[in-house]
Amino acid sequence: MTNAPQVSVSAQTIVVDLEGTTSAAGFILGDLYDYARPRLAPYLAEHAAEELTIEARAQVVADAGLPVDATDAQIVAVLHDWMANDVKATPLKTLQGQIWADGFARGEISSHFFDDAIPQLRAWHAAGLGLSVFSSGSVASQVPWFRHSPEGDLTPLITAYFDTVSAGSKKDPASYDAIAEALGVSAGDIVFLTDHPDEVTAARDAGWQVIALSRPGEPWFDADFGDVPTVSSFSDIKIVQAFA
Numbered sequence: 001m002t003n004a005p006q007v008s009v010s011a012q013t014i015v016v017d018l019e020g021t022t023s024a025a026g027f028i029l030g031d032l033y034d035y036a037r038p039r040l041a042p043y044l045a046e047h048a049a050e051e052l053t054i055e056a057r058a059q060v061v062a063d064a065g066l067p068v069d070a071t072d073a074q075i076v077a078v079l080h081d082w083m084a085n086d087v088k089a090t091p092l093k094t095l096q097g098q099i100w101a102d103g104f105a106r107g108e109i110s111s112h113f114f115d116d117a118i119p120q121l122r123a124w125h126a127a128g129l130g131l132s133v134f135s136s137g138s139v140a141s142q143v144p145w146f147r148h149s150p151e152g153d154l155t156p157l158i159t160a161y162f163d164t165v166s167a168g169s170k171k172d173p174a175s176y177d178a179i180a181e182a183l184g185v186s187a188g189d190i191v192f193l194t195d196h197p198d199e200v201t202a203a204r205d206a207g208w209q210v211i212a213l214s215r216p217g218e219p220w221f222d223a224d225f226g227d228v229p230t231v232s233s234f235s236d237i238k239i240v241q242a243f244a
């Protein structure tokens with residue numbers, strides 16, 4: 001596959017995916033997953049009475065076809081299996097997000113960004129472009145992910161955060177419609193940066209502009225993005241401000 005040396009688009013707002021786009025899958029599936037894995041069972045026990053936990057448990061039971069009286073051990077076995085296969089199931093992301101938010105607050109974990117990502121995010125923000133996030137990772141974890149970056153607090157750069165609870169599936173064009181509506185920006189003035197071919201298709205079907213990230217070593221590096229502009233680094237992307 002040959003990457004174009006530079007892609008230039010005109011937009012008002014940029015929406016970024018995280019894993020494989022701003023940040024390395026290996027870090028998330030390594031450091032972050034290693035942090036969450038042994039904490040899932042204690043989290044379920046300690047937060048058993050909370051609405052968020054009750055709802056997440058019920059979703060695991062429904063999605064995995066467990067009996068309604070499934071034990072914590074059965075629930076955790078499903079969560080671990082999803083983690084082993086990087087299944088981006090919403091109840092897993094909800095529970096991981098709570099655990100990671102605690103870990104960030106305690107200073108026990110921090111985030112990762114590719115070297116080209118933070119300078120470019122800062123440059124786009126300085127140029128007046130809107131910046132938002134749409135990730136499978138829950139908003140509860142997205143915010144501290146940006147707050148505890150290796151280069152300090154990046155939350156002032158970000159307008160809004162969306163996940164599969166607030167917006168819907170990343171593979172469904174309706175989710176992109178919902179985000180455009182929430183941002184108050186027309187679909188054609190948004191550009192989505194993502195590494196996943198199904199997300200490329202869904203965003204395009206919603207009328208968004210899309211640039212695919214094909215970063216060496218990332219899980220979707222060899223994916224077929226068809227005629228969608230594809231780059232291996234944010235530094236190959238030029239975005240000029242489109243005025244409403």
Ligand SMILES: CSCCC(=O)C(=O)COP(=O)(O)O
Pocket residue numbers: 017018019020028032088093134135136137138141142145
């Ligand atoms: C906010 S850090 C955790 C991110 C995460 O769990 C995840 O699954 C990211 O996936 P995506 O490619 O949708 O950003």
Ligand SMILES: [Mg+2]
Pocket residue numbers: 017018019020021194195196
């Ligand atoms: Mg991704």
